[in-house]
Each structure stands twice: as C-alpha cells, then as structure tokens.
Amino acid sequence: MAVASPAHRRRGPLRPFRLPLALALTLTGALGGAVITGAEPRPATAAPKPTVKQLKKELAALQKESDRLITDYYNGRIAREKAEKAEKAAKERLAAAQEVLDRESTELRAMAVAQYIDAVPADRLLLSGAGDPNALLNRLALARHLADRQHARLSGFARVRDEHARAEAEAAARAAELADQVADLAERKGKAVKQIDKIKDKIDQLYQAPGVRRSDGTWVPQLPGGADHITPRMRLVKTLVQERFDVPFGIGCYRTIQDGGEHPLGRACDFMLSRGGSMPTAGEVARGNEIAAWAIKNSKRLGIMYIIYRQRIWHARTGTWRTMSDRGGTTANHYDHPHISVY
Incomplete structure (x- = not known):
C-alpha cells in the first residue's frame, strides 16, 4: 500500500470540504477569479471529518475483529x-449395507420360491410315512431342518435389514x-469478507487527493x-486501484x-480486464x-472527474451513468x- 505524501502527513486532521477563507481569497486572486467577500456559514449539523489518527485507531479495531472472524472462518473450514x-x-457404509441387503433379499426370494414349488402339506407328509416309522422320522427331521434353515435365514435377513436402516439413517x-x-x-466467510471490505474502506479514507479543491468540488x-508521466492525483488513484x-x-x-x-x-488510466x-x-x-463502483464511491475525495465502462460514462457533475455512442469495437x-479520469 502506498503511503501518504509528507505534505499530507503534516496536515494532520483531514480538512473540511471548504477551504479556509484566507486561503480561498489568496487562491481566487491568484487564479483571477471573483473576490470572495465573506465566508458562507457552515451547516450546524455538519459532522467534522475524522482525523488520520482517528481513522488509524478505527482501522486497528477493525483489523483485530477481522483476525477473530478469520479464525472463526478457519475453524468452520475444519x-x-x-x-x-x-x-x-x-455413504460407503450405506452402499455396503445396500449390497448385503440386495443379496439377502435375492436369496430369501429364491428360498420362498423353492419352498412353494417343493412344499408338502404336513398331513400328507405324515400319511406318506404311516407304514414306516423310520421314514416318518426322517421326513419329520427334514421338515424341522427346513424350518430351522428358514428361521435362520429370516433372522439373518432381519439383521441385515436393520443394519441397512441404521446406515441409511446415519x-x-x-x-x-x-x-x-x-x-x-x-455465513462465517460472509462476515469475514464484510469486515475485510470495511478495512479496505477505512484504508481508502486515509488518503486524500493531493492538490487544491475549489469550492464547487472540482480540483485545480x-x-x-x-x-509514467501522470499527475500525482492520477498516480494515487492508480495505486489504490492496483493494490x-x-x-x-x-x-x-x-x-x-x-x-x-x-x-x-x-489524467487518465485504463484498467485492462483482458488482452488483445x-x-x-x-x-x-x-x-x-x-x-x-469504488471510483464513484471515492470520487469526491480522490478528485475523480469521470468513469467510462461498457459503453457508458459516469460524470461527477451529474452523478449518473449515461449510454455512449458506438465507437466500433470492444476496446473503443x-x-x-x-x-x-481525474481533474
């Protein structure tokens, strides 16, 4: 960041908008203007401009709060x-649980189909072995084995289903x-960015355009x-924009x-956004x-006369944008x- 000129630092507090009467009379005479016969009264509600010392104190407080917000933002990132x-x-656990659930569901459906096709009613099972006790026992043992197997499969599927539900909920x-x-x-980032913008604005206020400003707001x-063959006023604007x-x-x-x-x-600079x-x-x-937007916001303090961008021009005299005629090209x-441009 460029530093204020020695002359600016010697001035101490930033001067009010109007020049002191004695200096205004001297400048008016030197420039061949009309003689000022008296100083206009200042509005009673006009607040004094902050001094450089006050601005630096406010800047230090802003930077301290900015450090806290940046730390908070860092913790949010972690x-x-x-x-x-x-x-x-x-997600990985859910995918694994889904795979097991799908496999178990397929096997359970296959078992149900097989049992439906091969099922033998209990009364037929008993009658078929009525003449052979050993055959009856064997068939009963088979039926129990199938029932136990079905119960185990159903219990296993229930566990898989419950695990899948837990994974899905997690x-x-x-x-x-x-x-x-x-x-x-x-939200944390937004707060930190706003604080940084406040710091930038406060730093901007530490700089006053060099030279003499007339009572109508224009500059000598x-x-x-x-x-670089540019004026001190233009050099200050260029430095602030660049930084x-x-x-x-x-x-x-x-x-x-x-x-x-x-x-x-x-008295003019172009701030390029592309090449060729x-x-x-x-x-x-x-x-x-x-x-x-920054140039408009700081135009009075930095002596900015007009801004041109995207076939529009903003002038300090009017404070509004107006469309310009087509000059035939992107750069033009x-x-x-x-x-x-500055005054």
Missing part, C-alpha cells in the same frame, strides 16, 4: 472437512450435518511528472496521441464493475476496461 469425511464414510444425518456446516461456513489541474483489486492484464495511462481526452494530459481486444470473462466483468467501447 468442521466442514470433518463433516465431509463423516458423510463420505456414512448417511442422512451426516448429509444434513454437512449441509449445516456448509451454510455455517458461508496538476502537471504530470515522473517516469485493492489487482489488475492482472495491465494498466495503461499516459499516451502521446492527442485525441482530446485525458490520457495525453496524464477480447471480451473479458464474467469474473473480469465483475472486477470492472467493482472498480467503477470500453468493454474490456474501465477508464478513470
């Missing part, structure tokens, strides 16, 4: 991983537990400088082509929307980059 393992094991419980953990983790122009959002496809600012825009004056004039991905389009219509 709990989710445990729930995932438990659900996987429960799998359902583990699935519900995992769903709860996923929802809980999403600056000269470009440095190896907050990351711009993997590059940032283009100064160019020599005199097209009537701000680039040759060092190709349409950006949905993720990069979202990144461009976030950059544009700013579909692959948001353009930010």
Whole structure:
C-alpha cells in the first residue's frame, strides 16, 4: 500500500470540504477569479471529518475483529472437512449395507420360491410315512431342518435389514450435518469478507487527493511528472486501484496521441480486464464493475472527474451513468476496461 505524501502527513486532521477563507481569497486572486467577500456559514449539523489518527485507531479495531472472524472462518473450514469425511464414510457404509441387503433379499426370494414349488402339506407328509416309522422320522427331521434353515435365514435377513436402516439413517444425518456446516461456513466467510471490505474502506479514507479543491468540488489541474508521466492525483488513484483489486492484464495511462481526452494530459488510466481486444470473462466483468463502483464511491475525495465502462460514462457533475455512442469495437467501447479520469 502506498503511503501518504509528507505534505499530507503534516496536515494532520483531514480538512473540511471548504477551504479556509484566507486561503480561498489568496487562491481566487491568484487564479483571477471573483473576490470572495465573506465566508458562507457552515451547516450546524455538519459532522467534522475524522482525523488520520482517528481513522488509524478505527482501522486497528477493525483489523483485530477481522483476525477473530478469520479464525472463526478457519475453524468452520475444519468442521466442514470433518463433516465431509463423516458423510463420505456414512455413504460407503450405506452402499455396503445396500449390497448385503440386495443379496439377502435375492436369496430369501429364491428360498420362498423353492419352498412353494417343493412344499408338502404336513398331513400328507405324515400319511406318506404311516407304514414306516423310520421314514416318518426322517421326513419329520427334514421338515424341522427346513424350518430351522428358514428361521435362520429370516433372522439373518432381519439383521441385515436393520443394519441397512441404521446406515441409511446415519448417511442422512451426516448429509444434513454437512449441509449445516456448509451454510455455517458461508455465513462465517460472509462476515469475514464484510469486515475485510470495511478495512479496505477505512484504508481508502486515509488518503486524500493531493492538490487544491475549489469550492464547487472540482480540483485545480496538476502537471504530470515522473517516469509514467501522470499527475500525482492520477498516480494515487492508480495505486489504490492496483493494490485493492489487482489488475492482472495491465494498466495503461499516459499516451502521446492527442485525441482530446485525458490520457495525453496524464489524467487518465485504463484498467485492462483482458488482452488483445477480447471480451473479458464474467469474473473480469465483475472486477470492472467493482472498480467503477469504488471510483464513484471515492470520487469526491480522490478528485475523480469521470468513469467510462461498457459503453457508458459516469460524470461527477451529474452523478449518473449515461449510454455512449458506438465507437466500433470492444476496446473503443470500453468493454474490456474501465477508464478513470481525474481533474
């Protein structure tokens, strides 16, 4: 993160929106403007802007709370991983129980069919052996053996069925537990992300655009400088965007082509979302929307004059978006980059 300029640090508390009367008179005379005869009264309800010291104190508190939320999010991730393992094991047990249940069901059905086909009524069984006691005993022993075998098979099937039911219930419980953990983790992550966004916003407030702002909210122009040939105001915006959002496809600012825009004056940058004039991905389009929204939110404090993105332009004078005419291409219509210009 870039640091504020020494001049900014010497100012201490951030100045109110209007310049002090003495400085306003001096600037007005130097710029050849109308003479100010008196200071306008400030609204009684206007709240003082926070000082850099206050902002840093608030930032420290936010970061402490962020660490707690990140730790909470980490613990949620561990709990989710445990729930995932438990659900996987429960599914495996259910699959094994289902396999045993299917096999036992098949064998039980086969036994029932065989007994139905080969069944001999008890009275016929007794009559058939009436003349031979040994034959009768043998048939009775066979009938008991078949009954015992059937009872054992039925008892075994009952155990298999009950085990399958327990495995099924456990799998359902583990699935519900995992769903709860996923929802809980999403909630924890959402809280951490919001806290991080608050920290980013607080860091943004530590920076004030360099230079002089007029009473109407516009800024006195600056000269470009440095190896990148951009103004200090544009350099601050570029640095903040680059550090907050990351711009993997590059940032283009100064160019020599005199097209009537701000680039040759060092007061504009393009934050590229793709290469070679190709349409950006949905993720990069979202990144461009976030950059544009951030620029609008911080426009007054950072001296942002207008933003162009996706064949639309937002100007600080109106505070609204309007559609632009078709310039004939992805880059020309700013579909692959948001353009930010400063005063």
